[in-house]
Amino acid sequence: MMTDASPSDPVALIAAMGRRARDAATLLALAPTEMKASALRAAAQAMRARADTILAANADDLARAQAAGLSSAMLDRLALTPDRIEGIAGGLDAVAGLPDPVGCPIDEAERPNGLRLRRVRVPLGVVGIIYESRPNVTADAGALALMAGNAAILRGGSEARASNHAIHACLRDGLDAAGLPGDAIQLVPVSDRAAVGAMLTAAGLIDIIIPRGGKSLVARVQTEARVPVLAHLDGINHLYIDRAADPAMARTIALNAKLRRTGICGATETLLIDRAYADPAPILAALIDAGCEVRGTDAVRAIEPRVAAVDDADWDTEYLDAILSVALVDGVEGAMGHIAAHGSHHTDAIVTEDAATAERFLAQVDSAIVMWNASTQFAAGGDFGLGAEIGIATGRLHARGPVALEGLTTYKWQVRGAGQVRP
Template identity: 65%
Template sequence: MTAAPVLAPAPAELVERLALAARAAQRDLARMDSAAKSRALHSAATALRGSEAAILAANARDMAAGTASGLSAAMLDRLLLDSGRLSAIAAAIDAVADLPDPVGAVIGRESRPNGLDLARVRIPIGLIGIIYESRPNVTADAAALCLRSGNAVLLRGGSEAVHSNRAIHAAMVAGLQAAGAPADAVQLVPDQDRAVVGAMLAAAGLIDMIVPRGGKSLVARVQADARVPVLAHLDGICHTYVHNMADPAKAAAIALNAKLRRTGVCGSMETLLLDAQFPAAQAVVTGLLDAGCELRGDARACALDSRIIPAVANDWDTEYLDAVLSVAVVDGLEAALDHIARHSSHHTDAIVSEDAAVCERFLAEVDSAIVMANASTQFADGGEFGLGAEIGIATGRLHARGPVALEGLTTYKWVVRGQGQVRP
């Protein structure tokens, strides 16, 4: 007699089972002190380094499949792991382990006239669901940040990085368990069925917050369908405005780095705004073109170099994630501010100028999660901000903004201490 096939659980049942196990593990995690969580993360980093061969072999499978399926160069760059990148991922876990533990920190404290002592104390959010595409480093970064902040995490990576994610997750869990941390605090969804994403978005009461990391279509779906609070990371349409008082050498170096250091990261500059009175505009665009960047410009930008392609309307609202850049010539600070207000995704915008007053006005008036003066937008990164790593860069206005790391993964509760007071 043929045995009946073993059916995979329905997506909602799978998510419920994983979430309940994670919530139980999060209660165990809450009993671990700061030193114990730190030791567990250092152990995970050590295990990651020890599993380099297995992880890189898994990544090679994903890269081969991605190449065969026609993934873009930017997506392949996000997917790629090598010894250096894996070493950096492990170093980020160690860095997170050594950061101050936010859990238990007192945000504010006061005594009321009736003698009540009131404090606001940081606590974990609970169970965080991370839905992400392509980047296998998110598996490690999210696990480390969630565990350090006392949260359990349910990871759902993209199919293009499935083997890499599984290898990284297996190594980290082995390291965490070796140090006494609950394995179920860091779970990777074992099913790539897209219906599982829907089940996670509907899991109100089981998952406390969803963080999407990926393209515009993924984030739009999460925001439209979620019945769980969402911490959104939108696309990075990042601008650099070169003011007429910019230092020419500084402007050229910043523009090159902001666009071409890594074109596939969300902090990559996508639009360059050149002041009409800036005397070295041609040198800046020539440097970009000579470095292999395609430029798409307005009429005045095209006049700077015959190699610049005329821009079309949607270029100003496109996140290229490639060696392609929109360029516009603007008549002063007001015009630059107006352009950014119309087209920025509120991620990261920068100014290059030696006029301190102009810089301060730009920093005050541009409504983006990160604003910069005289620096490359590629610094928009949790590690560069001293946060160890990041879950993502939140572009909304509620809960957390900019690189979301340990504090962004906590909430707070009121702790009230009395001596028998009753309310009249």
């Protein structure tokens, strides 16, 4: 990627990238839907054609990460396979087929004086995405930003440097093929942490920052940013097994919610079981037999002797590993109290056959995603029919839950008159 600033000067580098992104965003805001979709479909084709190149780049990243001692969960986030590459390419195709939110009316009204008001969706402008480990974010974030009419500045983690560049090259090919500016999706070409700081203070050049990574990264972004931030800090997700849960369903969901992929933010980290649930022992045994380290209270350890002792810090820990904290609670009220005290407002689920209890849980648990009889691992934009996601937002402003196309737009009022003046 050509720049008009030296990579040794991160502030000047980000400023130059921001100016080019702003120019590109002006064009993208008016780009026809089919042109944006065509770019994404061409990028997907490029990814499939270059799968071997991407896998080779990823192998280099994995070798460096293993030598650096990254955890198994981080290595899983970093690793690409042919199936995962096809999944990324399929995600680009899926986003290309989604309804374009730009210009869509939100509501309309006519005032008594004849003024006609219309609120329509418009792009945010320039979106900065700062992320770690997961090379798929390069494609997901770039695709969603583009389809929503935004320019993107991507800053991936150093551990995925080669993978990110290989994927980004496919995105650039897609933009070129569709006749869109290459600066619509830019990848920061340096690993210097100062580049992150430059992005966080690039007010006027970057309109919003979306961090996607570990707690330390997100905390830094939220502390230092002079640009609006859309983020979640932790994925401390809970699965509550109610007294009225179907035993087979409870066991299956518990295993999937914790162990399907332990390194994703939708993984369950705490299991809560109603004291009145008939037989929790098979669930605990199944988790341990599947390789999960279970940490529990004295009451839980009395049920299954292989359970390790839990401490207070466990209830507030996002393990991102095959570790699970477990407690017995006094019904749904006890579960909701525990979640309120220790949850991160990300994703929480209940397993029960009692519809009234489930509806109470769905209504009262204050999380971005609340589930009934489903694994927390479904907390993803693709599984919500959004094509992909740029992250899970747990705050209350602008967007909440999986952030996809609609979450990457804002709105403006269009007012049409016939000569009215205000008295």
